[in-house]
Amino acid sequence: MKKVKIIAGITWAFICLILIIILFPGLNSFSASAAKLPFMKINPNYSGGEVAQQLIATGCTLDIRKPVFDGLIKKRNKGFVQLDWRGNVPDKIVDTIDYDLDNKPDFCIFVDRDQSKTVLYPINSKVRDIIISTPTSYGWAVRVELIK
Amino acid sequence: MDNALTSSGMKKSFGRSLLYTLPMFLITFMFMTGGRPDFSRPASALAMVVTFLLVNILYFLMHYTGKTDKLRAILFIIFALSLSFTLINNMLETRNSMSFSQADILECKIPFCHLVIPMMILPAAFTNSIIFPGSIIGGFANIASMVVLWLVATLVLGRGFCSWGCFYGGWDDGFSRIRKKPAIKKISEIWKWMPFAVLIMVSLTAALSLIPTYCDWICPFKAVTEFEQVTSVESATKAVIFVSLFAGLVVVLPVLTRKRTQCSFLCPLGAINTVSNKVTPFTIKIDKKACTECFKCVEVCPLFALSTEGIKEGKVSVFCSKCGKCVDACSKNAIHFGIKGVPSGTMKNFSRNLFLFVSFLFMSVFSAGSIINSLQSLLNLIF
Ligand code: SF4
Numbered sequence: 001m002k003k004v005k006i007i008a009g010i011t012w013a014f015i016c017l018i019l020i021i022i023l024f025p026g027l028n029s030f031s032a033s034a035a036k037l038p039f040m041k042i043n044p045n046y047s048g049g050e051v052a053q054q055l056i057a058t059g060c061t062l063d064i065r066k067p068v069f070d071g072l073i074k075k076r077n078k079g080f081v082q083l084d085w086r087g088n089v090p091d092k093i094v095d096t097i098d099y100d101l102d103n104k105p106d107f108c109i110f111v112d113r114d115q116s117k118t119v120l121y122p123i124n125s126k127v128r129d130i131i132i133s134t135p136t137s138y139g140w141a142v143r144v145e146l147i148k
Numbered sequence: 149m150d151n152a153l154t155s156s157g158m159k160k161s162f163g164r165s166l167l168y169t170l171p172m173f174l175i176t177f178m179f180m181t182g183g184r185p186d187f188s189r190p191a192s193a194l195a196m197v198v199t200f201l202l203v204n205i206l207y208f209l210m211h212y213t214g215k216t217d218k219l220r221a222i223l224f225i226i227f228a229l230s231l232s233f234t235l236i237n238n239m240l241e242t243r244n245s246m247s248f249s250q251a252d253i254l255e256c257k258i259p260f261c262h263l264v265i266p267m268m269i270l271p272a273a274f275t276n277s278i279i280f281p282g283s284i285i286g287g288f289a290n291i292a293s294m295v296v297l298w299l300v301a302t303l304v305l306g307r308g309f310c311s312w313g314c315f316y317g318g319w320d321d322g323f324s325r326i327r328k329k330p331a332i333k334k335i336s337e338i339w340k341w342m343p344f345a346v347l348i349m350v351s352l353t354a355a356l357s358l359i360p361t362y363c364d365w366i367c368p369f370k371a372v373t374e375f376e377q378v379t380s381v382e383s384a385t386k387a388v389i390f391v392s393l394f395a396g397l398v399v400v401l402p403v404l405t406r407k408r409t410q411c412s413f414l415c416p417l418g419a420i421n422t423v424s425n426k427v428t429p430f431t432i433k434i435d436k437k438a439c440t441e442c443f444k445c446v447e448v449c450p451l452f453a454l455s456t457e458g459i460k461e462g463k464v465s466v467f468c469s470k471c472g473k474c475v476d477a478c479s480k481n482a483i484h485f486g487i488k489g490v491p492s493g494t495m496k497n498f499s500r501n502l503f504l505f506v507s508f509l510f511m512s513v514f515s516a517g518s519i520i521n522s523l524q525s526l527l528n529l530i531f
């Protein structure tokens with residue numbers, strides 16, 4: 001029994017030695033495999049959610065994302081919708097948004113990029129407030145708070 | 149023969165030490181240069197040569213002097229400093245500041261670090277997603293590669309990760325070495341369970357809020373990496389918390405106690421590494437026949453892993469990070485590196501050689517990139 005334990009211990013130690021030796025040269029492929037695991041995607045609370053609609057105007061695209069209400073187990077009562085303006089974004093943005101795709105406007109938004117001023121005009125009572133309005137590397141992004 | 153080693157028994161002759169260093173020399177050469185050293189840019193070539201020599205000289209000295217901890221700490225501390233330097237330098241170059249903005253969060257551009265892992269687990273299980281605004285693959289410090297690196301390291305080294313792998317541990321390790329003697333000697337051992345309380349708290353709060361609460365509110369290492377822009381009362385409160393924790397647990401207490409207080413009393417990943425200490429084959433063993441119960445080892449252990457009762461029973465606790473400080477302090481060579489399953493007091497040299505190769509190889513390859521990077525930036529600044 002003592003011998004078996006010694007052999008098992010030393011074998012495990014040598015397996016660990018091999019693991020460390022192959023870890024760094026294999027890191028890119030191990031990481032690529034790990035990235036394919038089902039949970040390896042950024043939570044919508046950070047990523048902003050999937051793009052649900054894309055409105056294209058001259059040189060500028062507006063991505064309206066799916067509203068995010070994700071909680072640990074069930075949907076939360078409070079959430080947000082993220083809007084991303086990309087490309088040649090005008091200095092003053094004025095848009096009317098139908099985030100729930102019911103063909104009725106839910107809010108109007110006005111962004112003065114030079115003044116860093118954002119004004120929200122809620123139409124739908126589920127639309128609450130501006131959470132974030134910020135310049136980004138691709139243009140401008142806004143998160144608007146919603147309730148269910 | 150191995151059993152009867154004295155304190156200097158781990159020393160090797162010059163030639164033998166060189167022979168033991170040869171595999172490390174070849175492997176680190178391959179990893180750092182890809183087999184084809186590039187001398188076209190003098191600053192990067194010089195940085196690479198210095199880093200290469202540094203790691204191999206340290207490894208050689210571990211064999212030649214028979215000592216582990218001080219030589220390990222040199223690279224461990226340089227790793228911590230260089231990682232912070234690289235990160236801050238990168239932030240200053242790209243953003244002109246150490247703070248990240250809301251846009252960086254929205255664009256998922258925050259570098260991932262292993263301390264987030266404890267908070268990822270429950271949300272990943274329930275929501276099938278990662279609650280961190282970083283990049284899954286590609287780019288600097290992406291989530292997939294950091295998770296792979298930590299997983300393998302914690303499996304192989306257990307809590308040894310905290311003395312041979314973590315790029316934060318070098319901070320409190322470094323500060324704990326500043327004074328020769330501790331100004332505060334008595335600290336209740338109960339505090340060493342604190343990281344488990346922190347682990348439970350941050351895991352639950354992160355799961356409920358889907359926010360990595362430790363990073364958001366607590367992590368002291370934001371003081372030497374990056375932090376949220378102070379734009380509100382909330383972000384100012386967060387800044388006060390992380391700066392105070394850094395000053396208290398990473399600087400002041402380690403200086404006064406000569407213990408690694410942040411790692412012992414706060415870090416939730418340290419708690420997980422403690423659990424994985426059960427899996428790793430490498431351990432610290434006590435040769436009861438050789439032990440004279442002087443308890444020098446208990447006194448020097450920076451992570452509260454040893455107790456007088458434990459020594460009497462020949463037990464080292466799971467809090468051990470295999471730093472080797474106790475091994476170096478023991479004049480009888482009674483406490484030694486070991487392999488699970490191998491009886492204590494036997495195969496001391498073999499176990500140490502194998503463990504040193506595995507742990508040092510991990511640390512040198514993991515740290516090389518940021519050390520080379522920092523040296524290169526410093527050289528570019530000077531010349
Ligand atoms: S306890 Fe935490 S901060 Fe300290 S070395 Fe371990 S993982 Fe790093």
Ligand code: SF4
Pocket residue numbers: 432448449450451452453454464467468469470471472473474475
């Ligand atoms: S028991 Fe020894 S090797 Fe382990 S943490 Fe303490 S001093 Fe380091």
